[in-house]
Amino acid sequence: MSQQSPPALRVGMAGYAFMGAAHSHAWRTAHRFFDLPLTPELTAIAGRNRAGVEQAAQRMGWGSVETDWRALIERDDIDLIDICTPGNTHAEIAIAALEAGKHVLCEKPLANSVAEAEAMTAVAEEAAKKGVFAMCGYSYRRTPALALMKRMVDDGRLGTIRHVRAQYLQDWLTDDNAPLTWRLDKSTSGSGALGDIGAHIIDAAQYVTGLNITGVSALLETFTKERPVDGELVGLGGHGDVTADTPRGPVTVDDAALFTARFDGGAIGMFEATRTALGRKNANRLEVNGTLGSVAFDFEDMNFLQFYDGTDAEDARGFHRIMVTEPVHPYVGNWWPTGHGLGYEHGFTHQVVDLVTALGNKTQPTPSFREALGVQKVLAAVEDSATNNSQWTTIKGNNP
Structure with missing residues (x-):
């Protein structure tokens, strides 16, 4: 006798570039x-360029295409809207979808401003009362080693948290002739390294420790003020043919962000994000020090965790390397035999697993829009502090 399949969750996705590909793989x-x-x-998948979105739909396995995200929301055969578009569109799409009774998965950061994030959160919380749920896509939470890190903190193995050190270092904008794209336009992206990758380490630090950032002192810097705007160069993603005659346009976001922070509960932290650290490809790092132990994670070595147990015998103390590939580790039991590591794409798959499980149980998935609003408030405080000569800036109401 064949087993009946679970009911369908019909997904409509807006956007089909880098994040669209990662999300598509996860849904499949x-x-x-x-x-x-x-x-x-x-x-269904939506994008403004019909030829481009049709090609993406065929390549990534989508059943149909639209050239306007509004058409996704109007369709009766779609239950959830997945938002993989630039930040300046998040609020409009998410609010419209929730008000139409569609669940929402929205990429990070939640919006381009606190005001937009607050509006999205208010609508999401009203929708949740009717059984319609929204989640923000902080996929690194679902990396097994980082999830294990949180479990260890929750289990008290670090004791009282005292210090947090977080970095996210990349190098794809080190070359001054890397082309000007939407990620370098504040009106579209909201911010630069701060929002693009800094948001991840802010979320990870608050998620793992269970503490909220209450104040910051910050620096922001843009090293390359102008970049090539030639359409062909941007389209190809290359910059080998840039000449003195190639037109250049202004970069309106930060290349690097650095800030100190205080957490509720007394811990202090240091955060650093840049896309100009030559040689660092995706160094998403988090270290947490407590009264009983310390734990450290680096996504460039994503299947491992470094743990120092301060309760060990004095002659046996030292950081030891945990290989996070055992069935008892978060998510791992559903994949490969012990020792066969996972990759970047698995975080997005685990994100879908947690979201769909919550929707099936009719419970709020995490991180909620309110949690993502907390990250947005930290991003705004960092910008305010940097604008005011690194003045200490208190974050009010950062309590998801």
Whole structure:
């Protein structure tokens, strides 16, 4: 006798570039490795360029295409809207979708301003009362080693948290002739390294420790003030043919962000984000020091965790390397045999697993829009502090 399949969760996705590809892979994969209460269906994908979105739909497995995100929301055969578009569109799409009774998954950071994030949160919380839920896509939470790190903190193995050190270092904008894209335009992206990758380490630090950042002192710097705007160069993603005659446009976001922070509960932290650290490809790092132990994570070595147990015998103390590939580790039991590590894409798959499981149980998935609003408030405080000569800036109401 064949077993009946779970009901479908029909997904409509806006955007089809880098994040769209990662999300598409997750929607296709999650139910094939995890038992889910709903079966994701890639119903429709939307993008402004018909030729581009049709090609993406064929390549990534979507059933149909639209050239306007509004059409996704109007369709009766779509249950959830997945937002993979630039930050300046998040609020409009998410609010419209929730008000139309569609669940929402929105990429990070939640919005381009606190005001937009607050509006999105208010609508999301009203929708939740009707059984319509929203989640923000901080996928690094679902890396098994980082999830294990949180488990260790929650279990008290670090004692009282005293210090947090967080870095996110990349190098893809080190070359001054790297082309000007939407990620370098504040009106579209909201901020530069701060919001693009700094948001991840802010979320990770608050998530892992269970503490909220209450104040910051910050510096922001833009090293390359102008970049090539030639359409062909931007389209190709290359910059080998830039000449003195190639037109250049202003960069309106930060290349690097640095700030100190205080957490509720007394801990202090140091945060650093840049896309100009030559040689660092995706060094998303978090170290947490407590009264009983310390733990450290680096995504460039993503299947491992460094742990120092201060309760060990004095002659046996030292950081030891935990290989996070055992079935008892978060998410890992549904994948490969012990020792066969996971990759970047698995975080997005685990994100879908947690979201679909929550929707099937009719419970609020995490991180909620309110949690993501907390990150948005930190981003805004960092910008305010940097604008005011690193003045200490208190964050009010950062308590998701």
